Amino acid sequence: MYDSQKLDIFLNQFGETKHQMLLEAYSSSLAEQREECKKALANSDVRKLYFLTHDIKSIALAIGAHDLGHTAQSIEKNAKNDNDKAALTDVPQLIDYIEDLKAVIDNALATGR
DSSP states (O other), rough: OHHHHHHHHHTTSSOHHHHHHHHHHHHHHHHHHHHHHHHHTTOOOOHHHHHHHHHHHHHHHHTOOOHHHHHHHHHHHHHHOOOOOHHHTTHHHHHHHHHHHHHHHHHHHTTTO
């Protein structure tokens, strides 16, 4: 789930050209983060997840991607507190939320939103 009004407010403060550029850059960033999360999960690299989820959380919550932001926040907290099992358990859900948000953004790009 994401707050489309919050995303619109965030993006509309920039002109149409920058709006498009921001969406394209964020979509690309999400794809990279998704792959990095998959690698970290496969390697049980909780330290890497800690840093990844910190970045994911900040941007997701700023644009209203609540499920993504809160899941990233939970993983970050568990990783920080050395609760590796809990951190790793939530990663597949995080990846799903990343894919969902990427699909929304890619659709907005394709339709000219």
